Amino acid sequence: MTRIESASGPWCYAHRMTTALRARVQNGRIVVEEPTDLPEGTVLELVPGVEVDDLPDDDREKLHAAIRRGLEQGRRGEARPIQEALADLRTPR
Numbered sequence: 001m002t003r004i005e006s007a008s009g010p011w012c013y014a015h016r017m018t019t020a021l022r023a024r025v026q027n028g029r030i031v032v033e034e035p036t037d038l039p040e041g042t043v044l045e046l047v048p049g050v051e052v053d054d055l056p057d058d059d060r061e062k063l064h065a066a067i068r069r070g071l072e073q074g075r076r077g078e079a080r081p082i083q084e085a086l087a088d089l090r091t092p093r
Helices: 057-075 082-090
Strands: 004-006 009-011 023-026 029-032
Touching: none
Parallel strands: none
Antiparallel strands: 004 009, 023 029
């Protein structure tokens, strides 16, 4: 997940970012490989990408079903604010 904040406050990444950013580490710094249209001062929360996974087929189907359910909920207007969902993910269980 990526959370984006600008100097004027948080905003939903889905409204501004249409593609993923690709970056590399150089001298201990994260360097974005292409220019972006993000406002100056934007803060990104980055999660390392995984190119290959070993998710079993049955778990992958469960994941895809959960994604479909989430998309359907969003279409029905049952979505939660991203800040709330991220807070739940960060809360230890």
